[in-house]
Amino acid sequence: MKNTASESRHISTHIDRPAKAVYDYASTPSNLPQWAHGLGTSIAEIDGQWIADSSPLGRVVVAFAPENEFGVLDHDVTLPSGETVYNPVRVIADGSGCEVVFTLRRQPDMSDEDFQRDTDAVTRDLATLKQVMERAY
Template sequence: MTAMTAYSEHIGVTIERPVEVVYAFAADPSNLPRWAAGLSAAIAEDSDGRWIADSPMGKVVVEFAPRNAYGVLDHIVTLESGERVDNPVRVVANDGGSDVVFTVRKHSGMSHDDFARDVAAVRADLEKLKQLLEDGIA
């Protein structure tokens, strides 16, 4: 039997900073606590090169796509239960600025309210990223 395709929402923000600047900041896992409260209050690299984060979901392991020239910031979050959550993220050039697009998926068994909270958290995180970069804090 074929699995059902998950419902997705694409959450985006336009940032008035060059794509190279946005990608470099967002691709550095140590910056996550500064802008991604929905994922990480604190994050550290362990001796195996894995990133361990204290998140609203408990301790999680975060695996990041290798740095690349295409703006791919995908990451997989492994929850304490062992469940793996794939998070597609892109940074693309928009004239002299950048668009950041995060795909949020409604997973099997997730309530509509939980999905709405995830979408709101991602939107808030992207707005924080925009603020940090446009205000020159990052």
């Protein structure tokens, strides 16, 4: 079934590490292959752009929001088709740990199955980020 309605899902995980440590790690594009498998297994900076050639979608360009003190990890992913997908992500302090919240937006004409597949992929990526961060310390 196709759906053209605007829909978002907020997918989150709590990480038992300070928000600043998680933000610093997750905002470093070269770390993406360690936790964001949906973007592929390798990424390189080429001519000032971060390019993932091994993405399941093919060659994609990833551009993060400028470094900030607010935990904003928003990033654009430009697909091989030229379409750009905006991904809002926040790292929010929570006591001695933090919550990472990824807002997944249904893309136009995306099927329910594809939206669920993307939801599952983001959930796995956040679980991996949690594991990497908590294992590192």
